[in-house]
Amino acid sequence: MKKKKILVVSDTHKIHTNFEKVLEQEKPVDFLFHAGDVEGREWEIQYGSGCPAYVVAGNNDFFGELPPEVEIQMETHKIFMTHGHHYFVSMTLDHLRREARARGADIVIFGHTHKPCLKFEKDMIIMNPGSLTYPRQENRLPSYIVLEMAEDGTVTGEIRYVEKNEKSC
Template identity: 55%
Template sequence: MKVLIVSDTHKSHRNLERIIEKEKPFQMLIHLGDVEGAEDYIEALADCPVHIVRGNNDFFSDLPAEQEFFIEGHHVFITHGHYYGVSLGEDRIKAEARGRGADIVMYGHTHRPSLEEEKDLVTLNPGSVSYPRQAGRDPSYIVMQADERGGVDFQICYQKI
């Protein structure tokens, strides 16, 4: 199963549209918040199952703040991350994920991609496809490949502009 993981589009979809076309086919899209009312548009673009959580800029949104689900046997916990102080570090969000029994936690908010694979937990942030903040400022996202035997692989990808 191929999963496209994005965050922080902030209602600017040009790069997201390009990334979706580049990465097709994929079987799931995960958006980690700050869609700013564009969730219906993103779901239509993806044309597959979509998980979206509410970010700190999703004012008046009915989106959930957090979700938990399984991908090929992996317990996934997703949230935007601002409630866990991710701008200051990952300790709180990792503790929450472990407390929930998750083995993968995904968050956004910082606009900087990161990927840490520990023995019991994978922690990832795809960065932002619209307003990146890391060195080089290339829009970033993550592609997850998961198989039915429990194998999983993650790759941070960059969309050159």
């Protein structure tokens, strides 16, 4: 059974060094989702990834023409992606869950907090890939998510980290 490989990133904030490294490391990728805060470099994400790419506007994407949210049907799943700041994701995921349910989505992608999470709940998968540029979680490693989706709709996923290459003198 063929599986689709989906790369999920967010909060690159105009610095794409780690994004390029991850794209090279993970290829081939069938789809790319970027949950906002690209800051004017969305064309690199949309056209430089070599696969269909979906990008939403974050709270720092002032001048582009990115949509604030997208909804995509993929296999048996409806994916809802937003940056998350309009749903108060820094405080709670309750508003985001309610909105996703109202839209009939069972996979939700968001960013904004710069902290990765991947929750497989009873009726929904909720994920935040963290930030490839300015991580805020305890280990402070740049993070992203790789999802695999089978034709029957089975989804598996993993938070992955970009290791720091610190060289001592």
